[in-house]
Amino acid sequence: MVTVASTRPFVALITGSSRGIGAATALYFAKQGYDVCINYKSDLASAQLVASEVESFGVRAQIVKADVSQEADVLALFTHIDKEFGQLNVLVNNAGILKPQMPLLDMSAERINAVLTTNITSAFLCSREAVKRMVNGGSIVNVSSGAAKTGSPNEYIDYAASKGAMDTFTIGLAKEVASKGIRVNSVRPALIYTDMHGDGGEKNRVDRLKNKLPLGRGGTPEEVAAAIYFLASEQASFTTASFIDVAGGL
Numbered sequence: 001m002v003t004v005a006s007t008r009p010f011v012a013l014i015t016g017s018s019r020g021i022g023a024a025t026a027l028y029f030a031k032q033g034y035d036v037c038i039n040y041k042s043d044l045a046s047a048q049l050v051a052s053e054v055e056s057f058g059v060r061a062q063i064v065k066a067d068v069s070q071e072a073d074v075l076a077l078f079t080h081i082d083k084e085f086g087q088l089n090v091l092v093n094n095a096g097i098l099k100p101q102m103p104l105l106d107m108s109a110e111r112i113n114a115v116l117t118t119n120i121t122s123a124f125l126c127s128r129e130a131v132k133r134m135v136n137g138g139s140i141v142n143v144s145s146g147a148a149k150t151g152s153p154n155e156y157i158d159y160a161a162s163k164g165a166m167d168t169f170t171i172g173l174a175k176e177v178a179s180k181g182i183r184v185n186s187v188r189p190a191l192i193y194t195d196m197h198g199d200g201g202e203k204n205r206v207d208r209l210k211n212k213l214p215l216g217r218g219g220t221p222e223e224v225a226a227a228i229y230f231l232a233s234e235q236a237s238f239t240t241a242s243f244i245d246v247a248g249g250l
């Protein structure tokens, strides 16, 4: 079954692609011949580095600053895609944050809301706009987390809960848009070497915990990007509402 438009080159929007898993995913899609929309919130210099690497593969890169937790920013982001690319084949809902480790008893409403709107409201908003545009089918991949299953007690249960919501969102949306030829899947990474762990107040968290994983090591952003690309690609044409754990056996 053909699930994406037949016009080439295909276009992928990867939210939060200035750094980490999103940046690796942008490069992975570029290597496969996709034009890529690189979205960031504040780190323009990193987004520019990713864009020049993307362009080195002979495809187009567009950089768009947008806080994807904010509806007005999301609308502007998609308007930019309409103008510059005229189509969208793949959306990767990757942007996400976590806050310093603490138990629930110390969490403020402000913090909880920031985590939920950045990690899950963003996926609702971006997917809504993507589905409107995927009139010839398409593919959405949500970046969840192993935390959806562990719950991350005493570290960030707000973050873990946002990823649990992401998993339910993946299943519901996949069933809602399957008849439109749009597939919706998810990856659940864990313990990947990126800046994010520093935001939680423990830069070396992966190295502290890696020996507890059956594979005995942390993962790389590129290993997550490969799973995201597989789910988005025609290689996964009969796969929807599905999850790949990229988590070393967690």
Ligand code: NAP
Pocket (backbone or CB within 6 Å): 015, 016, 017, 018, 019, 020, 021, 022, 039, 040, 041, 042, 043, 044, 046, 066, 067, 068, 069, 093, 094, 095, 096, 097, 118, 143, 144, 145, 146, 147, 188, 189, 190, 191, 192, 193, 194, 195, 196, 197
């Ligand atoms: P990261 O290195 O901290 O990168 C986060 C990216 O998201 C950056 O490009 C950042 O942009 C962007 N971003 C943050 N808030 C945004 C917003 N409101 N609007 C637009 N972009 C925003 O994180 P990462 O580790 O690559 O994480 C990527 C995804 O993987 C997240 O959803 C995370 O929950 C998930 N994940 C990561 C791990 C792991 O071990 N690293 C494990 C499981 C799941 P700026 O550069 O402008 O700040």
